[in-house]
Amino acid sequence: MKPLFSPRLVHLLLCLSLSLLGCAWSTAVEARTVRVGVYANEPKIFADASGQPSGILGELLQAIAKEERWQLQTVPCAWQQCLKLVQDGDIDLLPDVAFSEERAQLMDFHQVPSLFSWSQLYSHEELRLQSVLDLRGLRIAALEGSIQFQYLQSLLDSFGLQAQMIPLSDLSQGFAMVRTEQADAVVANQLFGDYHASSYRLSATPIMFQPAQLFYATRKGENAELLSAIDQHLQNWQSAPGSIYFQVLQRWSGAPQQRSVPVLFWWGLALLAALLTLAIGGSLLLRRQVADKTRHLKTSEARLNTILDSVEAHIYIKDPQLRYQYANRKVCELFGRSADQVIGHSDVDFFDSDTAQALGINDRRVLAGERIESEETNRDRYGRNERTYFSVKLPLRAADGSIYALCGISTDITEHKRNLEQIHQLAYYDALTGLPNRRLLLEHLQFALARSARSRREGALLFIDLDNFKQLNDTLGHDMGDLLLQKVSERLLNQVRLEDSLSRLGGDEFVLILESLDPDPEVAIAAIEHVADKLLRALATPFELPGYSHSGSASIGVALFSQPHEKPEELLKHADLAMYEAKAAGRNTLCFFDPRMQQALAARATLEHELRRALSDDQLLLHYQPQVDEQGELLGAEALVRWQHPQRGLVPPGEFIPLAESTGLILPMGRWILHTACQQLASWANDPQRAELTVAINVSARQFHHPDFVTDVLTALQETGANPHRLELELTESQLVQDIEALINKMEQLRAHGVRFSLDDFGTGYSSLSYLKRLPLDQLKIDRSFVRDLLDNASDTAIVRTILALGKALELRVIAEGVESQAQRDALLRLGCRHFQGYLYGVPQPAEQIGVYGRATLDLHPS
Incomplete structure (x- = not known):
């Protein structure tokens, strides 16, 4: 078989x-369970009788789930609860979420909008609400935590309208409250409102706002594959007019009912079709070709519409009467209308009168045959929501060359313009005062110099620096300092002419450009002095700050345009140098630039460069000056730093020590001196006749207050093997005014290791006796200025006697420096001084020439 x-x-x-x-x-195996948050917001989303997501977004999600083999698990929740659940990751997807930058910080969204909607107010028809102004005094219900709630509250505040906002947990509650007159109006998205309004006997008002793109949202940083799948399906469906996407939209938007057709009609129609078929049999092929071409044409039109709707630009066509004949998706979103509601209308229906008039002028030029590219600023019908567009408009011509319409492509460049303005503001203006910054100042100065050269009129640059501004900043804080700078800029602006240019260079420095001055130098200088005097008097008036009245002053340096200079930066430098001369002259004054200032600056720069080389090429050396007791026995030596310049010879300390202080070179120089002195101590320790010598180092304030100072001293002692009990550090009284607590702490740390301390130049500063008794000192040094006039000045004698008495009371050794004659030594001895230093006992000399008896001391500063 x-x-x-x-x-x-x-x-x-x-x-x-x-x-x-x-x-x-x-x-x-691959099926995934997706938890979906569902709340009541018909017809967009709600749970059906079986608990599954329904409505427009629910059915779309079910169709996507079917394709992706997801298992949807419904999680019912109220709106505010849904937002929290998706942010906490307790649900995977939340439909119907309007995008905003604030929400984008908390949740992730897909790219292709799932739905478009806008917000609208609903109320009883007899209330007759026509505009936002009619909301004054009304009770308005809105979903709590929604964008509508926040936006409408902000809108009311901007108009100064007093209205009561009622927060809702769901929208149905709001419609019920309006129906029972517990509220006057309710805010809802247009889809929900139009779907439910009739059942509550409410009507939509003309008040609509905030067009929104709706998305499915998920927790930040998670479920990217869900969002990607949603994007893929939405993109495919929205590009196909007959897809399930449009079927769902049509079903939930209320498709018109189809009329039934009698059966006999169909029989008659069939008979007629047969007769027609027989009659036109010869043209059948032609009809097929026409049908194919028509089908292809419609397909091409659909594809073109899809492309135009996907472009992020507003594309439209207007007829000669300036009525819209075509509008893509972006245009419809802008107007908050469907394409059918846009076609046939003109700009007066969507914009305010000024915008519509300006658009009409451009459009008529295009209809006259002109192609236009321009920026257009548009506002809505209420004159708000201003946006800027870059528009390209061109005429559309028929086969005979006549113009039958215009086509426009407008791109929203509002954010781009704002960004450019912000970039320009940041690049050219000071953020604190709003004045031009250094960059814009140099541009203004360049143009001002050119204008001055053409007109042959004088000009001037005024460099204004506040006196003692750092002190206010340090005592009252930077916030108070910033407030003072703002008030200073306001006062300066009130004193200058409109044609003058005021800038803030930075910190407490301002620059004023004066133009169109008289070409006669004497007249120009007189005018400059008059302006500067006004500025100084204005700044001398006390500034009222919160809880504090600040009296200040300023120093002004002036450079004239007619002075030789190569570029604007050099002229600015000249004014800066003159300002420092004004500071040196006592502040609160004016100083004009002199070429000798530039020479001094160049010499200073050369000296700084050579001093840096001196540190690296071992050009520094130490000389020691003896210190003795009343019998002339050598007790020690103070070492002074010297610079052996290869060309200039021995450079006096007075020339390079201040430069080292101002440039910060005092720190590496101080470490070198400390290490070299400790090496000398260690060397003397091996000589029985010099083993008792001590070395004292005069430490600068900048060096002492450096965070690593204690470590530097202890490291030098350890590396050289010097005895810390033979090392003496000399401080000046000026150091006592800077953070006395930190200074005492460092002194005690070093004192614990045996290091001794001496207070140099005592009596010339402003030390407080309350601080003096707390300092772990071993010695006071009488300044040479008191010793010099001791024989002729009774005041100096009284000061020396007081210092000696103070030293005795505090159990401190006192030594006088600058002793140059036997008479000075005898006078000091009679007053009770027992220790001396000066040329009477020896000039500073190399270490090997120091006597072999007693002890020695070392100093950083020149004698």
Whole structure:
């Protein structure tokens, strides 16, 4: 008997069964459960009788889930609760979320909008609400935490309208409250409102706002694959007019009912069709060709519409009467209307009168045959929501060359313009005062110099620097300092002419450019002095700050345009140098630039460069000046730093020590001196006749207050093996005014290791006796200025006697420096001084020339 199925067919069926079984198993394994937050917001989203997501967004999600083999798990929640659940990751997707920058910080959104909507107010028809101004005094219900709630509250505040906002947990509650007159109006998205308004006997008002793009949202940083799948399906569906996307939209938007057609009509129609077929049999082929071309044309039109709707630009066509004949998706979103509601209307229906008039002028130029590219600033019908567009408009011509319409492409460049303005503001203006910054100042100065050269009139640059501004900043804080700078800029602006240019260079420095001055130098200088005097008097008036009245002053340096200079930066430098001369002259004054200032600056720069080389090339050396007791026995030596310049010879300390202080070179120089002095101590320790010598180092304030100072001293002692009890550090009184607590702490740390301390130049500063008794000192040094006039000045004698008495009371050794004659030594001895230093006992000399008896001391500063 012949088998019913061939072996080959059986084999194929078996393979097919196994393949289907494998697919089913794979589907079961790969199926993913997706938790979906669902709240009542018909017709967009709600849960049906079986608990599954329904409505427009629910059915779309079910269709996507079917394609992606997801298992949807509904999580019912109220709106505010839904937002929290998706942010906490307790649900995977939340439909119907309007995009905003604030929400984008908390949740992730897909790219293709799932739905478009806008917000609208609903109320009883007899209330007759026509505009936002009619909301004064009304009770308005809105979903709590929604964008509508926040936006409408902000809108009311901007108009100064007092209205009561009622927060809702769901929209149905709001419609019920309006129906029972517990509220006057309710805010809802247009889809929900139009779907429910009639059942509550409410009507939509003309008040609509905030067009929104709706998305499915998920927790930040998670479920990217869900959003990607949603984007893919939405993009495919929205590009196909007959897709499930448009079927769902049509079903929930209320498709018109179809009328029934009698059966006899269909029989008659069929008979007529048969007759027509027989009558036009010869033209059948032609009809097919026409149908094919029509189908292709419609397909091309649909594709073109899809492309135009996907472009992020507003594309439109207007007829000669300036009525819209075509509008893509972006235009409809802008107007908050559908394409059918836009077609046939003109700009007066969507913009305010000024915008519509300006657009009409450009459009008529295009209809006259001109192609236009321009920026257009548009506002809505209420004159708000101003946006800027870059528009390209061109005429559309018929076959005969006549113009039948215009086509426009407008791109929203509002944010781009704002960004450019912000970039320009940041690049050219000071953020604190709003004045031009250094960059814009140099541009203004360049143009001012050019104008001055053409007109042959004088000009001037005034460099204004506040006196003692750092002190206010340090005592009252930077916030108070910033407030003072703002008040200073206001006062300066009130004193200058409109044609003058005031800038803030930075910190407490301002620059004023004066132009069109008289070419006569004397007249120009007189005018400059008059302006500067006004500025100084204005700034001398006390500034009222919160809880504080600040009296200040300023120093002004002036450079004239007619002075030689190569570029604007050099002229600015000249004014800066003159300002420093004004500071040196006592502040609160004016100083004009002199070329000798530039020479001094160049010399200073050269000296700084050579001093840096001196540190690296070992050009520094130490000389020691003896210190003795009343019998003339050598007690020690004070070492002074010297610079052996290869060309200039021995450079006096007075020339390079202040430069080292101002440039910060005092720090590496101080470390070198400290290490060299400790090496000398260690060397003397090996000589029995010099083992008792001590070395004292006069430490600068900048060096002492450096965070690593204590470590530097201890490291130098350890590396050289010097005895810390033979090391004496000399401080000046000026150091006592800077953070006395930190200074005492460092002194005590070093004192614990045996290091001794001496207070240099005592009596010339402003030290407080309350601080003096707390300092772990061993010695006071009488300044040479008191010793010099000791024999002729009774005041100096009284000061020396007081210092000696103070030293005795505090149990401190007192030594006088600058002793140059026997008479000075005898006078000091009579007053009770027992220790001396000066040229009477020896000039500073190399270490090997120091006597072999007693002890020695070391100093950083020149004698």
